[in-house]
Amino acid sequence: MVFRKKCMKKSPKSKLKPKFRRVLLKLSGEALGGDEGTGICPEVVHDMAQQIKEVRALGVEVVIVVGGGNIFRGLQGSERGIERATGDYMGMLATVINALALQDALEKKGVATRVQTAISMSQVAEPFIRRRAVRHLEKGRVVIFGGGTGNPYFSTDTAAALRANEIGAEVILKATKVDGIYDSDPKKNPKAKKFETVSYIDALQKQLKVMDSTAFSLCMDNKMPIIVFDLFKPHNIKNVVLGAKVGTLVSA
Secondary structure, three states: OOOOHHOOOOOOOOOOOOOOOOOEEEEEEHHOOOOOOOOOOOOHHHHHHHHHHHHHHHHHHHHEOOOOOOOOOHHHHHHOOOOHHHHHHHHHHHHHHHHHHHHHHHHHHOOEEEEOOOOOOOOOOOOHHHHHHHHHOOOOOOOEOOOOOOOOOOHHHHHHHHHHHHHOOEEEEEEEEOOOOOOOOOOOOOOOOEEEEEHHHHHHHHHOOOOOOHHHHHHHHHHOOEEEEOOOOHHHHHHHHOOOOOOOOEEE
């Protein structure tokens, strides 16, 4: 019997290719706090690190902007009597704490990571230098931006929009606790309608609160797409990067 290789049928292996080459992941501080939304939950942080590692394994360059709401919010501080600018600086320091926690979790999983901050604190992190950040990405490192924009009166959403454009990201992945954008709060209204896609103009007109107005305007002016998705579904960051229909896409 002559055995011919051409008769052998191998099961097809469809290796999915990532849709994006470089992404910015926006994480809220509350996400690091787990169900309570306060403090830092080690299990949640390590789960985030695992999801980010999966994305890096695809060859995708990842930068992260992390909030600080699980520790301190400048706006809430100002409502309780703290001077607004001082409160905002306190919130920026909270984002650096979260960035260091995430860096620790990533490096324990073997993912090379650098933290850059908009406020100089050379003992714990590098200063934000755009060219250096891009070079880290080219070398396969994950870069975490802490300290917001370095200026009071700006949110970490604005920092995410700014950094995404500065380092040439192709999309902002806004990780939340809901699986997309709805026309009303899905936790309060079980009949809330989810949008698969929405334009910048519609998001503004319908007041869908994707991001604060400054951040959203920056994305709209520079045609930076935003994908809003549920961070807490397993492998969801990887699914988004592979182009699966996850969450809601905001674009032109």
